Amino acid sequence: EAQVTQNPRYLITVTGKKLTVTCSQNMNHEYMSWYRQDPGLGLRQIYYSMNVEVTDKGDVPEGYKVSRKEKRNFPLILESPSPNQTSLYFCASSYGTGGIHLHFGNGTRLTVT
C-alpha cells in the first residue's frame, strides 16, 4: 500500500531534550516536506527536499533541522525543543517538484512542556 509513515503519532517531551520525528514513504517520491499545523494558522511549511541531499527552508524553519540521506526517509530534528514548537506536524511527499498530488502522513502531535 502506498503510504507516508510518520512516527511517533504522539510525543510529549520537555524543553531542551533533543528529539527526532521520522518520516518514510514507499512510493519512490522525489519531493518530501514537513509542515506544522496550528489552530487558526493552517499548515506552514518547515523544510522541503527535492531529492537526496537537496533540502531547503520553508516559511518557518527556525528551531528545526532535516536531512535527506536516502530517498525514502526525511526525518525532522528538534535539537532543543521549546514550548512554542508544540504543534501537529505532517510529513508529505510527491513525484517531481510540484505537478503531482501530495501524499500526507497521519501526523505527529508534539507537546513540549
Next chain:
Amino acid sequence: KQEVTQIPAALSVPEGENLVLNCSFTDSAIYNLQWFRQDPGKGLTSLLLIQSSQREQTSGRLNASLDKSSGRSTLYIAASQPGDSATYLCAVRRNDYKLSFGAGTTVTVRA
C-alpha cells in the same frame, strides 16, 4: 510572501445543498493550486490539483476553478452529503517550490 485566505472559516448546510468554498491568494505567480480534505485526527487527502495554465478541474461531484489574475479559486461540491463533513484546505505552490496553505473551511453537512 504568499498569503492564502479561506472564507468562511466554518459552514453548516443541510444535506443536498451545493457547497461553495472560497480561497484567495495574494501573489498570482503560482505553479499550481491544490484542494485538500482533512478529517479529524487524520492527515490531508488531495482532492483536486489545478495547474497554473488551467481554469478548472472536475472529479465526480467536485469542481474547482482557478482565476490567477484575481487570485481566487473556488471549490464546488454538488449535492452535499453528511460524509462531506470535514475541513477543506487550499494550498498554493509557488514558483520557488514552496507551498502556502490557507487555514481551511470546516464544513458540516446536516442530515
